[in-house]
Structure formats: C-alpha cells, structure tokens
Amino acid sequence: MSEWQLYNRKGQEYFSIDSWLQDGVDIAFTTRRGGCGTGAFEACNLGLHVGDQAEKVLTNRRNVLRIFDAELGQAVCCQQVHGDIIQSVNKSQQGQGAFRHEQAIPNCDSLITNTPGVFLFTFYADCIPIFFFDPVHRAVGVAHSGWKGTMAQIAVKTLKAMEQEYNSRSGEVHIAIGPGIAGCCFQVASDLYDKVNQAFTGYNGIIKTTDSNEFYWDLPETNRQMLIKYGVKPHHITSSNLCTACHPELFFSYRRDNGDTGRMGALIALKH
Ligand SMILES: [Zn+2]
Numbered sequence: 709m710s711e712w713q714l715y716n717r718k719g720q721e722y723f724s725i726d727s728w729l730q731d732g733v734d735i736a737f738t739t740r741r742g743g744c745g746t747g748a749f750e751a752c753n754l755g756l757h758v759g760d761q762a763e764k765v766l767t768n769r770r771n772v773l774r775i776f777d778a779e780l781g782q783a784v785c786c787q788q789v790h791g792d793i794i795q796s797v798n799k800s801q802q803g804q805g806a807f808r809h810e811q812a813i814p815n816c817d818s819l820i821t822n823t824p825g826v827f828l829f830t831f832y833a834d835c836i837p838i839f840f841f842d843p844v845h846r847a848v849g850v851a852h853s854g855w856k857g858t859m860a861q862i863a864v865k866t867l868k869a870m871e872q873e874y875n876s877r878s879g880e881v882h883i884a885i886g887p888g889i890a891g892c893c894f895q896v897a898s899d900l901y902d903k904v905n906q907a908f909t910g911y912n913g914i915i916k917t918t919d920s921n922e923f924y925w926d927l928p929e930t931n932r933q934m935l936i937k938y939g940v941k942p943h944h945i946t947s948s949n950l951c952t953a954c955h956p957e958l959f960f961s962y963r964r965d966n967g968d969t970g971r972m973g974a975l976i977a978l979k980h
Contacts, residue, residue, distance in 0.1 A: 712737075712884070712948040717775050721752075725884055725946065732979040733841050733848060734776040734827070737886040737948075738972045739958045743768040745970060753960070753970025755831045756809040760970065766807060772973055773827065780806050783829040783975075786816035788852050790835075792860035794818040794869040802826060817857055818866045820849035822874050824978040831971035833962040834952050836888035836927050838863045839976050840870060842881045847874040848976045853931055855900070859907055863931050864938045878939030883946070886974060889963060890951035891916060891926030898923065908934070 710727040715736075722736040729735065743752025744767055749760040752768050770780045784797045785805030795801075795816045805812025806829065813819075819828040820840070828850045830837065835854035842848070851857065851866045863883075870876035891914075896904070901923040904915055914930045915923055928947055936942055952959035952972075960969040 710946050712886070712946065718771070720771050720775050722772070722775060723887065723948065728841055728882070728884065731841070731843055734778075734975070734977045734979055735839060735884065736772065736775055736973070736975045737837060738772055740960050740970060740972065741958070743771070748965065748968045749970040752972075754973040755971030758970060769806065769973070772975060776977070778825070778827060778977070782825055783827040784813070784819060785829050786813040786819055788817050788830060789815055790854055790856040791815060791817050792857060792862045792865055794820060794851070794862075794866050796869065796873045797821050797826060797828070798823040799826060818849065818851035818862055818869070820847060820866065820870055820873060822847040822978070824980050827975055827977040830974045832888065832974060833960040833969050833971050834889035836931055837886035837974035838866070838931055839884040839886065839974065840866060840881055842870060842874060842876040844880045845874045845876050846978060847876060848978055850974050850976050853927070855894075855896070855925070855927060858927050858930055859903070861934055863935055867935070867938060867940070879941055881940060882944045883935055883940055885928050885931060885945065885947040887948045887950040887952050887959060888928055889953050889961065890928055890949070891924050892951055893953035893963065894925050894927060896923050896925045900925070
C-alpha cells in the first residue's frame with residue numbers, strides 16, 4: 709500500500725506508508741494522542757518552543773524515535789522559520805535541536821540526507837509536511853510547507869537540492885504529502901487570494917470562493933500540482949486527505965486552536 713495509514717507501535721500512534729517502510733524508509737507523522745502533555749498540549753506535543761514543559765516534550769520525542777528502535781540523539785531538527793532554506797545533513801548534525809530548540813539548525817525549513825540512521829525531525833500544527841524519497845540514489849527529505857513555504861515553492865527547492873547533492877531526478881523521487889490544513893478550512897484574505905492567483909497561474913481548483921465571497925486555499929493540492937509541474941510523476945505522489953483543523957481528536961491545529969496548541973512530528977530516515 710502506498711497510502712497513508714494509521715499505525716500503532718509500542719503505544720505510539722502515527723501515520724505511515726507501507727510501501728516506503730518496505731523500501732527501507734522509516735517514516736512517521738504523529739497524531740496528538742498517547743503522550744504525556746496536558747491542557748492545550750494534550751497529549752503528544754513534540755514542540756519545544758510552544759510553552760509546554762520541556763521534560764514532557766522530550767519524553768514524547770523519545771517515544772516517537774522508539775517506533776523505529778532509535779534514540780532521540782539520532783534526530784536532527786531545524787528552527788522552521790517559514791523560509792525556503794534547505795540543509796543537507798549527516799551524522800555530524802545528529803542531536804542538533806533534538807533536546808533544545810535553540811540548538812536546532814537556524815534559518816532552515818527543509819532537511820535532506822543520504823546517511824542511514826539520521827532522523828529528520830520537523831514539527832507541525834497545520835503547515836504541510838512534505839516527505840521525499842529517492843529510491844534510486846537512496847536519499848530522503850522533509851520540507852515544512854505552510855502558506856509562505858508554498859508561495860516560495862520550498863517543495864520544488866527541496867527537490868532541486870536533492871538533485872544537486874545526491875544526483876536525484878524529479879521523475880524518480882517519491883513524495884508523500886502528510887496531514888495539514890486543507891481547502892475546507894484554510895480561509896485566506898482577499899490580498900493573499902490575489903497573490904496566490906498570480907503565483908500559481910495554470911493550476912486547477914486550488915482556491916474556492918464561497919457564495920459570501922470568502923476564499924479557501926488548498927495548500928496540499930497546490931504543493932502536489934507544483935511538484936508535478938516540476939517533473940514528479942503523479943503516481944509517485946501520495947496525499948493524505950486528512951485536514952488537521954477538521955480533526956481535533958487526531959491533530960493539533962494552530963488556526964482552530966487560535967495558536968495555543970502543540971505540534972505533531974514528521975520523522976523520516978533511511979534504514980539502510
Ligand atoms: Zn478542514
């Protein structure tokens with residue numbers, strides 16, 4: 709199966725993709741369930757920068773790495789500033805940002821690696837996690853693509869970085885678009901609506917207008933179409949059709965919870 713499915717291993721609940729696991733990729737997108745956080749952070753908050761108690765977050769993070777029998781010190785985190793900078797990492801960056809947000813790679817929203825056992829670990833509450841896997845040159849990546857990252861086409865820039873670093877080819881790379889805020893819930897103001905129309909001419913159905921003249925932008929679909937335009941094969945892309953704002957039982961949502969919320973985690977590594 710090359711679709712997102714819900715898994716539970718060692719008490720940790722997460723979404724993953726069977727065909728990627730079979731190809732030796734450890735991939736997970738966590739839900740909010742099963743951790744030790746309380747209140748707005750109930751329960752599996754993985755963000756160290758959102759006001760939760762650090763010890764609880766680190767416990768949750770360790771449990772997530774344990775899905776793949778790994779240690780938190782094998783993870784690499786970046787500060788995620790809604791920019792479009794990509795960093796290629798290897799064993800020398802392991803542990804950066806895993807235990808302290810200040811030590812995460814600064815000014816960076818996308819991580820790539822071709823070193824097995826290096827876990828790329830990024831965090832989300834509505835922004836779109838985009839996972840990359842090149843089965844030919846054995847490399848993986850993950851991009852944090854919110855509306856700013858989508859405007860900046862960080863997904864395409866991540867592919868370009870993989871081409872440069874690992875000789876990847878867009879026609880060979882597999883993409884998994886994880887849960888994020890979708891077109892049902894991501895309302896945008898008219899000035900952003902105009903910018904989206906300018907930036908994405910020729911795209912199909914990425915913004916819907918309601919009868920009361922409200923605009924809803926479909927970020928996952930915009931990312932999917934931009935990747936296809938860049939040369940990714942449509943059958944190499946799998947999209948989770950789960951909206952984080954629509955599912956309070958499964959996900960934190962920055963917009964739904966007015967900013968007072970936790971973060972889910974996107975984790976990816978090469979097993980070999
Ligand atoms: Zn929704």
